[in-house]
Amino acid sequence: MASYLFLCLLLIFPHRYASSLGSHSCSSLIEFKNSFSITNDASWYCDKSHPKTNSWKEGTDCCSWDGVTCDHLNAHVIALDLSCSLLFGNFPSNTTLFLLLYLQKLNLAYNDFNFSKIPSEFGRFESLVYLNLSHTWFVGEVPSQVSHLSKLVSLDLSWIYDSEQLTIDKHAVEGLVHNLTEVRHLFLDGINMSSINPHVFMNLSSSLRSLSLGGCDLQGKFSKNIFDLPNHLDLWGNQLSGQIQISLGNLLQLTQLLENLLQLTHLDLCGNQLSGQIPRSLGNLLQLTHLDLTQNQLSGQIPRSLGNFLQLAHLDLSDNQLSGQIPRSLRNLLQLTHLDLSYDQLSGQIPSSILNLTRLEDLTIAGNILEGSIPDEEIFLSQNQFSGHIKEFQSKSPELICLDNNKLQGPLPSSIFQLLNLTKLSLSSNNLSGVVELSMFSNLPNLEYLDLSYNSLSFTSNSTSTVNHTLPNLISLLLSSCNLSEFPQFLKELKSLDSLDLSYNRIEGKIPQWMQEVGNDSLSYLNVSHNSLTEVEQFPWKNIEVLDLSSNLIRGNLPIPASTINIFLISNNSFNGQVSSLICNASALKILDLSHNNLRGTIPQCFGNLSNSLQFLNLKKNKFYGMIPPTFAKGC
Incomplete structure (x- = not known):
């Protein structure tokens, strides 16, 4: 009868009963919260972060708190998600968090635990199926007790700090492989595994679906059985060598292999030391959506079988030694976006059928020996051998046009000035010709980078026109060897300019007074070398790092740039007088070239005090005398 009454009461007042059982869990969470402060920088990796523990108030039901999930029958805390919660502080090994023995899911990712060691007490959570400690700034060694969590389905220890600070020993890895029989997702990126034999991971559970070991400094031969593993495989940024092989073996092995190949969707082997050819059998990975083989030593032709990847959205084969033509079979990749x-050695023309792939968002083929006409797409085709005229753009959507270092001819197409989304235009080092009115670029409000250097273009700049809000977002303007005879007037409006190159032009006289307002707080790079400038009064740019005035006709005393200067070049001018010791206030100076001038007097002794930074000093062809400073460092 008593048990019947208890059951009735439980059915009538379930929340009150659950609350009494869960009070201990709530107090444990409050103590855990009080171990940390809330700091905005603690979750700076997160796109969306907020302090979840601010909703945790004593005297309230913790099952309603942000990030907390309870079993509705007994009020045990079974899940805790504090990812991106701005938590900062040392993680105590005796934290009350470890009293929550019924936890099944724990996510502490994207907080800052201030270089604490990972407590071995994490091994107490025997019911845990999900554990995420990624990007939490733990250091030291991954405790072997983590491998005791035999029910884990997902374990993420990636990028806890960096590969120099977080390590894992051989026995802990063997424990993970042996004990985690249910694991489906294993992410260990950024943990130093230089002493681990990568073949140990071949013994992981057959239930594995995702394995990520990027940036782990794994070494040794690439296993041909690696494709027996998961759907999602990341091995980028290691030192794996050998060739990519898919061995078919006997009929039984072939059946199992084909089953695995039909499951693999993500393969990233970027930044290793793989060599040899890309095998044709790789085309059997029919469900692949992401393939990255960049920065290896692969050679030979791109196999036509890659056209079998009908689901592929991302393909990156850059920075290898691949040769031959781009196979036309890539036109089959209808889902391709990237x-x-x-930077291979590809030759011939770009198949037009590839350029017609409707989902392709960015195409990068720079640094090859390709030729032919330029397509109307948003692409990177720098450093090739494209010739002919740039056709009028039919699409108004391109944001990036990089065609520098080719053999293009003719005028700029008029449609280029109607690409309102354009942020970067790089056409330098071609044979482009014709007259360009610089004010026409004012139609491109989003332009951040403009490089028209080293062509045969003739530029005009209407000095009498008033241009308002011209290129408000322009950061870099590179007009070297553009037949300019004066500083372009539209520079007056560029208050946020970072880089300006007007070298190898025909600009005469002195730098105009209004130039002092151009990028006053932002300009870090200024190159006006190889002109006919005769006078400079002062350098007002507060954050200048590179200043090149070489090969002009400048007379007078040597001006002193801001203390932020790294590279200061004034050679081949007519500067005279003595060099002020104030130049030594530039404590970060790396390269100083004062050669081929009429400077006189003694060499400032403080030059020797720049030995921590100074790498190159050129004083030849002047009229210096006296003592050479004896304190120059060996590396200068």
Whole structure:
């Protein structure tokens, strides 16, 4: 009868009963919260972060708190998600968090635990199926007790700090492989595993679906059985060598292999030491959506079988030694959004059928020996051998146009000034010709980078026109060897300019007074070398790092740039007088070239005090005398 009454009361007042059982859990969470402060920088990796523990108030039901999930029958805390919660502080090994023995899911990712060691007490959570400690700034060694969590389905210890600070020993890895029989997702990126034999991971559970070991400094031969593993495989940024092989073996092995190949969707082997050819059998990975083989030593032709990847959205084969033509079979990749074949040794023309892939968002083929006409797409085709005229753009959507270092001819297409989304235009080092009115670029409000250097273009700048809000977002303007005879007037409006190159032009006289307002707080790079400038009064730019005035006709005393200067070049001018010791206030100076001037007097002794930074000093062809400073460092 008593048990019947208890059951009735439980059914009538379940929340009150659950609250009494869960009070201990609530107090444990409050103590855990009080171990940390809330700091905005603690979750700076997160796109969306907020202090979840601010909703945790004593005297309230913790099952309603942000990030807390309870079992509705007994009020045990079974899940805790504090990712991106701005938590900062040392993680105590005796924290009350470890009293929550019924936890099944724990996510502490994207907080800052201030270089604490990972407590071995994490091994107490025997019911845990999900554990995420990624990006939490733990250091030291991954405790072997983590491998005791035999029910884990997902374990993420990636990028806890960096590979120099977080390590894992051989026995802990063997424990993970042996004990985690249910694991489906294993992320260990950034943990130093230089002493671990990568073949140990071949013994992982057959239930594995995702394995990520990027940036772990794994060494040794690439296993041909690696494809027996998961759907999602990341091995980028290691030192794995050997060749990519898919061994078919006997009929039984072939059946199992084909089953695995039909499951693999993500393969990233970027930044290793793989060599040899890309095997044709790789085309059997029919469900692949992401393939990245960049920065290896792969050679030979791109196999036509890659056209079998009908689901592929991302393909990157850049920075290898691949040769031959781009196979036309890539036109079959109808889902492709990203294609990067840059910095290989590919030749011939770009198949037009590839350029018609409707979902392709960015195409990068820079640094090859390709030729032919330029397509109307948003692409990177720098450093090739494209010739002919740039056709009028039919699409108004391109944001990036990089065609520098080719053999293009003719005028700029008029449609280029109607690309309102354009942020970067790089056409330098071609044979482009014709007259360009610089004010026409004012139609491109989003332009941040403009490089028209080293062509045969003739530029005009209407000095009498008033241009308001011209290129408000322009950061870099590179007009070297553009037949300019004066400083372009539209520079007056560029208050946020970072880089300006007007070298190898025909600009005469002195730098105009209004130039002192151009990028006053932002300009870090200014190159006006190889002109006919005769006078400079002062350098007002507060954050200048590179200043090149070489090969002009400048007379007078040597001006002193801001203390932020790294590279200061004034050679081949007519500067005279003595060099002021104030120049030594530039404590970060790396390169100083005062050669081929009429400077006189003694060499400032403080030059020797710049030995921590100074790498190159050129004083030849002047009229210096006296003592050479004896304190120059060996590296200068």
